[in-house]
Amino acid sequence: MILNLLVLRCKNLETSKLFYEQFGLNFVKEKHGKGVEHYSTYIENLVFELYPLSSAEAVCSSRLGFCLKNIESIVLNLEIHNQYEFNGKVIYVVLDPDGRKIEIS
Template identity: 40%
Template sequence: MEIRLIVIRTNEPKRLADFYNLLGLTFDYHKHGNSPMHYSSKIGNMVLEIYPLAKNQTEADKNIRLGFVIDNFEKTLNLLNHHSISFSEPMQTDFGFLTIVSDPDGRKIELYKK
């Protein structure tokens, strides 16, 4: 089994896509079928999509936690720092060397050094 799609929803899709751009993701802005305009980025065989909130949704789900292995760990942390985005002190864990940052909606994002 493998994950092919993760969809996160927000009331500010552009702002969220800009944040994930800082982590190294590149997004297309498009729609397919009857879907609303949304951002889409391919990560290996998986697609991460950023959609606007659903009609019955009043706020983004902040309980989703994502983790990314990034190629340019130090460069990415410098970029986050330059944009005044705080992150935890990088540390070695059983799962690898990582830091934790929150996206604009408050989701915890684990960034692992490759």
């Protein structure tokens, strides 16, 4: 099995896009048929999309993890919520604009 789609619902689409772009992601604006405008990017075979949060939806407490190059320069620009060591690596935990925990290693 291969995970090929991840959609995050966001309170403020532009703010979330800017947050995730810090990890090196490049989003394109999309709209399918009569659907809402959203942002999309590829991470290898995974489509990662940011959609606006509707008034009937709640932000989930999902947790994501990203393995990044040049982590030192990236974490300088982020507020570290927590950090811990796992398998000899330092894992930094930051919060995205919607309060989801994002692990960076």
